[in-house]
Amino acid sequence: MRGSEASDSFTLGSLSVESVSFGEVTYEDTAIASFMMDGIAGLAFRGLSMVTSPTLLELLHAQHPTLPYLFSVFLSNDPDNLAKPSHLMFGSYDLEGTVGPNATWQYTPVIKRGYGDFKYWTVKLTSVAVMDSSETSAFLTFCSNYASDTCYAIVDSGTSGIAVPDSAYDALLASVTQGLACKGATCYGASLGSFPTLQFGIAPDNTFPLKAADYVSCSRWGECVVKFQVSSGSAYWILGDVFLEAYYTLFDVEKMRVGFACQAAGVCEGGDWHGVGGYVEVDGPPMWQQVMVALSAASLVASFLYSGPVALWSAIQLILSLLAAVLAAICMGRKGSRDSSSNGELGADKGSLDAVIDSHRTYGATQRAEQSRPDVLLI
Secondary structure, three states, X not given: OEEEEEEEEEEEOOEEEEEEEEEEEEEOOHHHHOOOOOEEEOOOOHXXXXXXXXXXXXXXXXXXXXXXXXXXXXXXXXXXXXXOOOXXXXXXXXXXXXXXXXXXXXXXXXXOOOOOOOOOOEEEEEEEEEEOOOOOOEEEEEOOOOXXXXXXXXXXXXXXXXXXXXXXXXXXXXXXXXXXXXXXXXXXXXXXXXXXXXEEEEOOOEEEEEOHHHHEEEOOOOEEEEXXXXXXXXXXXXXXXXXXXXXXXXXXXXXXXXXEEEOEOOEOOHHHHHOOOOOOOOOOXXXXXXXXXXXXXXXXXXXXXXXXXXXXXXXHHHHHHHHHHHHHHHHHHHHHHHHHHHOOOOOOOHHHOOOEEOEEEEEOOEEEEEOOOOOEEEO
16 A cells, blocks of 8 residues: 545534545555545544644534533444444434443543553453353353453444454354354354353443344354454454444543443343344345256156156256256356456455445534445444
8 A cells, every 4th residue: 555644624414624644645555555445534533643632523523612522333234224324423322222221331541551642442351251052151251350461342333243362263263153164263063052142241330232133144044154353463352334234332532441232220231222233244146046956856757756766867867957057157257256356346255344434413512423335334
């Protein structure tokens, strides 16, 4: 990537922020060009800022001092739910309207790690547990030593799944896929009921379950994807969009804390309250493949019933020839897709789609950015 530093005004709804420094990209390699967003707007702290200093949040606070110094993020897992779309609100939140009349925030302090300024929205993990079928006890637990210096999590909308440190990834994935036929994080002949509940303990004494529907996506064909990813080269866990979909999240800059919304005081049950989670769509076979399989089966049955074994063998040969032709066409299509991606055209990396904003609506002093076509990635 190459570019230069620029400065301009930044507008969210009716809020205008002046003199915002940012990097203006003049060249990007094919890997970055395949990302679905056109820009990145960081909502973390000064310690991470390489160009935008003061940060966007600092400028927003300085130029609009009456606006509460916080923002909230709701990530819907149902893009067709127009009543509760994904939204970003600066200076406010809608706990009752988003979660329910008895909903409460469960707070955890932001932890400063290392020297210098704050960097990430980092919180302290007290445990990560894989629960048994009764959900009353754990058969595998990480971070059970509260004094451990390695169990911290970054709350980050720029990460799609749950990022797990290298040291824990294999053991955690093996425990949630135990007894299933899996290749990596993809399992076959499974359903949501095949996977256990996870339980995240976060300081000071909060417990946040993730049900299977929160961290696994399954197709009706029994193919399931566990939404874990490796936190490569880092000892940090990352609570990405999978966690933010399950728990409406408040980022409180003034009080340096993160709030996760639960349905009622002490009642945190994952994301079941607003639908089935999923940033990865596990698609079944296309309709034309389903029709072809059905017609092939019908042809075999008809040939055997009405014409005997000889005609059945002829039908099998014909079907095998058709399948070979179809497979050749699919391979040609995939080669064409790879060629297009190598020329810098938009790829189909769904995992790069995170918290995005496109169109804006204003609610008094609160600006809400609804999820649509990704123009800006917020992290």
